[in-house]
Amino acid sequence: MYAERPSRLTGAVVWTNTLSGAGSGRVLPDGCMDLLWNEGRLLVAGPDTRAYVIDSEPSTWVGLRFHPGAAPAFLGVPAYELRDRRVELTELWPAADVRRLQGRLATAADPATALEDVVLERAAPPDPLLTGLVEALHAGRPVAATADELGLGARQLHRRSLAAFGYGPKTLARILRLQRALALARRGVPFAEAAARTGFADQAHLARDVKELAGLPLGELLGRRGG
Structure with missing residues (x-):
């Protein structure tokens, strides 16, 4: 349990x-x-x-x-x-x-x-820059716009992201977007609507990311049909 x-x-x-x-x-x-x-x-x-x-x-x-x-x-x-x-x-x-x-x-x-x-x-105190980056990407802000808002160049942002998250900001944004979509789908939101509300092009785009990142088809992962 x-x-x-x-x-x-x-x-x-x-x-x-x-x-x-x-x-x-x-x-x-x-x-x-x-x-x-x-x-x-x-x-x-x-x-x-x-x-x-x-x-x-x-x-x-x-x-x-x-x-x-x-x-x-x-x-x-x-x-x-x-x-x-x-x-x-x-x-x-x-x-x-x-x-x-x-x-x-x-x-x-x-x-x-x-x-x-x-x-x-x-534990060390939170790094405000990293906290701001995560909050912006979790809210669906584009990576380039987030970098500008934080005053970071693309290379600097990528370097900081590798050290903090293990991968670049685009991968982090993709993972956070997937988690947002799955959270909606688990609450019963239809797959197509969950995809649209979290920035995917369509349900097929969401399904491709689920298959690649989670290793299972979307419906099998969540145990239900798209609806």
Whole structure:
């Protein structure tokens, strides 16, 4: 069973997922990175450019999903080094430090809150430029116009985006647009209307992006017909 709540860290989400049986899951690209706790291990989920398919066994996962662009400052590595990867935290931090954190989480009454505390102790303040970029792209603003508004050239924006998000601003905009469309469709909005309201040319355009980024046809992903 999956549950989430807003984190005390600005823009982040704390979540838990208890898996009662073996199976597979699909994590869609969302512009975010996560710090994960599972079976005594601390891992990092890097930024995805396509659906990440998981074959799971019964276990409980705890995670903190950072606001887009916030994780690299906490981890100390640029996001592009973790693109489409899941890595042990020991690959990024000294093993002794990670062992101390693992011991702390293993004995915590509430691992979710303990994981959140770990992040809060080390997290850097949000970068206003990155926050503004995400807000503009999430609202559907064009990349070029957003760069001008932020006072950045195209190359500088691309360089900053690679380090913060793991890919360029056009890919980030595409992923955020897909998430907006899927959110509408999950609320029952017809696919064609969801596509039009989020900046796709038409339903076929939305369907192509879903197939490429999520790896499934639109109707199969959401379990219903277009309507």
